Amino acid sequence: MPTVHVDPGLSPVRYGEKVMIACVFNAYPRPTKIYWEKESNSITNVINNGTIGTYGITVANPSLTIVYATDSDSGLYKCVAINEFGMGYSSSVKLSVTGGIKGVTVKNPSLIIPSAVESMSGEYTCYAVNSVGTGSSLPAKLTAGVTPFINSKTAGDSKNQGSTAMTVIIAAVGTIAAVGSTIIAFCNYRRSKRSGK
Secondary structure: OOEEEEOOOOOOEEOOOOEEEOEEEEOOOOOOEEEEEEEEOOEEEEEOOOOOOEEEOOOOOOOEEEOOOOHHHOEEEEEEEEEOOEEEEOOOEEEOEEOOOEEOOOOOOOEEEOOOOHHHOEEEOOEEEOOOOEEEOOOEEEOOOOOOOOOHHHHOOOOOOOOEEEEEEEEEEOOHHHOOOEEEEEEEEEEOOOOOO
16 A cells, blocks of 8 residues: 655645645555645645646656646645555645635635736636526737726825725626626726825
8 A cells, every 4th residue: 555645744825826735655566646635614626637726646646736726726735645555644734825715605606806917917707606597708818017008087196195905806797697698807906196296
């Protein structure tokens, strides 16, 4: 039966960062399959080679790499190796993702990114699932780090001198029951005049 180990000293990662959870095994004969289990809120999900947003998870490279960490990636992870004598499980390692997003629930399907950074740039698609099937919106493109248009009213606001705040909201319009939904994106940007101008 394989013996499997993961690095227990996993540091918290920031939303949007790449994270690698190392896994090593000792097994004879060599394992025929590697996969990971993730537990969050008493629900266990299996992560295999080819799971979207990940790579690794093979006998040659058993470590799990999450390309873009989000709040939903937080949880307890175990590496599993299988050979002809049985299955070997690692101990659990906790992944914590800090920062992140708000919304993305059935009651509030809009995606709210309170402090958008350049690493969050990309195309966002909203998915809705019900008993009929899965529907998706057209992708909405977010380019963080690009200065949006500033109108004269917000440019004259002097309450927060020298500060810049950017909130991005990607809103799903419609209901989950409709399966198909529409997505829009807009930025709320405030910049104050510097004192003495």
